Structure formats: C-alpha cells, structure tokens
Amino acid sequence: MTRAKAFLIRPLPATVEAAIATHFDVVRAEGDRILSAAEVLEGARGCRVVFVSAMQPMGREVIAALQPELKAVGTVSVGYNHIDLEACREYGVSVFYSPGVLSDACADLAVMLVLNAARRGHEAEALVRSGKWPGYSNVQLLGIGLTGRRAGILGMGRIGQAIAARLRGFGTEIHYHNRRQLSAAEELGATYHASAEELLRVSDFLVLCAPGTPELHRFLNRERIAVLPENAVVVNVSRGDTVDDDALIEALKSGRVFAAGLDVYANEPALDPRYIELENVFLTPHIASATTDTRHAMGMLVLNGILAHDAGEAPENQLC
Structure with a gap:
C-alpha cells in the first residue's frame, strides 16, 4: 500500500x-x-x-x-x-x-529580555568582551530594578499568565489588558485595565505578548509611547509589526524609553538596522520557543x- x-x-x-x-x-x-x-x-x-x-x-x-x-x-x-x-x-x-x-519557554525568554533591557545586558557584555572594562565602579552601567515596579502585560493568555507568574517572583506588581478580564483565580492579584491606554500609563515594564491581529498592527506608536511612564522598558515577544519601529527607535534615542528587549521584528530577518546601532536595545533572533x-x-x-x-x-x- x-x-x-x-x-x-x-x-x-x-x-x-x-x-x-x-x-x-x-x-x-x-x-x-x-x-x-x-x-x-x-x-x-x-x-x-x-x-x-x-x-x-x-x-x-x-x-x-x-x-x-x-x-x-x-x-x-x-x-x-x-x-x-x-x-x-x-x-x-x-x-x-x-x-x-510553548508558553513556559516564551515566558522565560520574555523575562530574560526584561532583565537584560533593564540591567543593560548588551552594554555590559560588550564592555567585557571589548577588553576595555576598567574594573568595578559605583556609577558604572546603572540600570533599573524590578522589585516594587509595575509590569504591564498586553495579552494575558497562556504566555502572558506565565510571564506574570515569573515576574511576581521579582516583587513586580502585575497589570494587564486583555479582550476579557480573567477570573480571580487566573488573575492571582493582577490588576485589570479595560483599555490599553490605561495599561500603558502604569507600565514601568511593558511586555507585548498578544497574538498578532490586524488591530494590533503598529499598536505601539508615538502617541502610545508618550503615555508610558518615564524610563519605561519595552519588551516584544508578540509580533514584529506590533511596534512602530520609527516611533520606538526615536524614543530609545531620546531617552523617552529607557531600553527595549526584542525577539520579533517587522520584515524579519531584515530588521530595521537602526536597532543594531542602539546600545540600549537587547536583541534576540525570534527564539522565544527555542528549547x-x-x-x-x-x-x-x-x-x-x-x-x-x-x-x-x-x-x-x-x-x-
């Protein structure tokens, strides 16, 4: 046969x-x-x-x-x-x-991006590898800690909930926006925001992990970045086109956004080359589920x- x-x-x-x-x-x-x-x-x-x-x-x-x-x-x-x-x-x-x-693997990588963006992982590794590290300094590569700060999760599905579970371990306050509010058992104390704009206002760490939809195309634009708290960190494990590259790069250059951690890109693998030039961006090649x-x-x-x-x-x- x-x-x-x-x-x-x-x-x-x-x-x-x-x-x-x-x-x-x-x-x-x-x-x-x-x-x-x-x-x-x-x-x-x-x-x-x-x-x-x-x-x-x-x-x-x-x-x-x-x-x-x-x-x-x-x-x-x-x-x-x-x-x-x-x-x-x-x-x-x-x-x-x-x-x-793939929820756990994606959540692990999302938290890796949060940490490396907030603690200036790209700059730190580059300094050591360059052979130009002068040694310990009290004011060298100062980053942002997670404890006591607010993480805003856009898309609280399986992956979003797994990210929230991990970030709670760092003493981070969890906020989220979703198509629907989760049950109390699913929320585990997280704060629901009825609109994405409400979420952005309290997102010291903004984690984009919503499924790709036409409505989210270039969701993170100049207007929404302007709503974020000062020195916010942006992480994207959703879809590359969820972010308006021009707007995010502009905010990273100006310091309006402290840092970003990105695993997905519009038009990948041909990501916007300006990201590569920025020191305050931690980049990975679409490997969220790669275990x-x-x-x-x-x-x-x-x-x-x-x-x-x-x-x-x-x-x-x-x-x-």
Whole structure:
C-alpha cells in the first residue's frame, strides 16, 4: 500500500522528523527558509500533508493549486495568521497548530529580555568582551530594578499568565489588558485595565505578548509611547509589526524609553538596522520557543493532532 506524502518546508527536530516518517513518506525542502508560493507548489505537489512554521505563507492560491491531494496543514507555531483559514475550510483542508506547549519557554525568554533591557545586558557584555572594562565602579552601567515596579502585560493568555507568574517572583506588581478580564483565580492579584491606554500609563515594564491581529498592527506608536511612564522598558515577544519601529527607535534615542528587549521584528530577518546601532536595545533572533523540549513538543502536538483527526477524533489543536 502506498503511503501518503508529507512535505516539510523547514527542518524540524530530528525526533519529530523521525516520528513523521513512521506515518508518511517525507519530502523535505532544501535549506531552512521561507519558500515562495512557486517553491511550495513544486515541493508539495501530490502531498497529503504540509508542515509549515511561523510566517510561511499558505495562501488561497497555494491551497487551491495543491488540490485534490492536500488534506492537512500543520503549523509548528502558536500563531496561524500566515494560513488562509477561509480557503482551507472551502477546500476541506484541516489545519493544526501548537498552542500551550510553548508558553513556559516564551515566558522565560520574555523575562530574560526584561532583565537584560533593564540591567543593560548588551552594554555590559560588550564592555567585557571589548577588553576595555576598567574594573568595578559605583556609577558604572546603572540600570533599573524590578522589585516594587509595575509590569504591564498586553495579552494575558497562556504566555502572558506565565510571564506574570515569573515576574511576581521579582516583587513586580502585575497589570494587564486583555479582550476579557480573567477570573480571580487566573488573575492571582493582577490588576485589570479595560483599555490599553490605561495599561500603558502604569507600565514601568511593558511586555507585548498578544497574538498578532490586524488591530494590533503598529499598536505601539508615538502617541502610545508618550503615555508610558518615564524610563519605561519595552519588551516584544508578540509580533514584529506590533511596534512602530520609527516611533520606538526615536524614543530609545531620546531617552523617552529607557531600553527595549526584542525577539520579533517587522520584515524579519531584515530588521530595521537602526536597532543594531542602539546600545540600549537587547536583541534576540525570534527564539522565544527555542528549547529542545519545547520544539519537540510543538512538532509532536501538530503531528498527533493530524493523526487523531485521521482516526476520527476531534483534537483540541485543530483550527478547521
């Protein structure tokens, strides 16, 4: 009996690829990058399943052109706005994603960004590596402490709640804005703000971790930055285009914003080069979920969702 084929657009952990290979004949794209629509069509022709990652477009034309063989798309990501769900529904293509299992890893990295931005981690490491460190000084690289300050979390879903749990350990007061107010058991003493602007006014540390939506495109603009407290720290583990780069860079240069920690960027990997020139920015290359355990769990969640659906079940990570 001929087995169905699965197309892997980008490499996955070896353990995940081995598991996929026990159920499908695997076709792999060359390299590790986002493919054009033409490249996806060439590689996925005749495949029943396509595995994608964040930011790999799967638009209507591609979904339609891969019919009638394509039956499932699995995205190894919590975001799914790179997939045309309406087209998938129209053509009977099931879509699976990987929520939940990456919350802790993303929260860990968000707190790393908070700490490195607030305590001037980039400048400190650069000074030591330069060989020009003159030794201890009482006034060298003074940063901002977390204890007693206020963290404003935009997007209090699984990741936001995990970030809040970690920041509480530093004695940080938690504030948040969400589409809905959480229950008291979920809030754990956090203060809810009905509007994003109310949240910004009390955010000594602003952590952006909301899902990517059209409404949040360039959310953090000049007007909203002006509402932040003096010497605020901005952290983004949401989507790159949640931030207006011109506005944030201007605020970082002027000192209106003390520092920023960024893991995501508009047009990545071609981030705005001005960020690289700024000393008060701590940069990471979109690695919030990049731990061995997490990436394995993400891949297996997607695969197991596809297999469960094939067995007639209704997996929780099925989008359509």
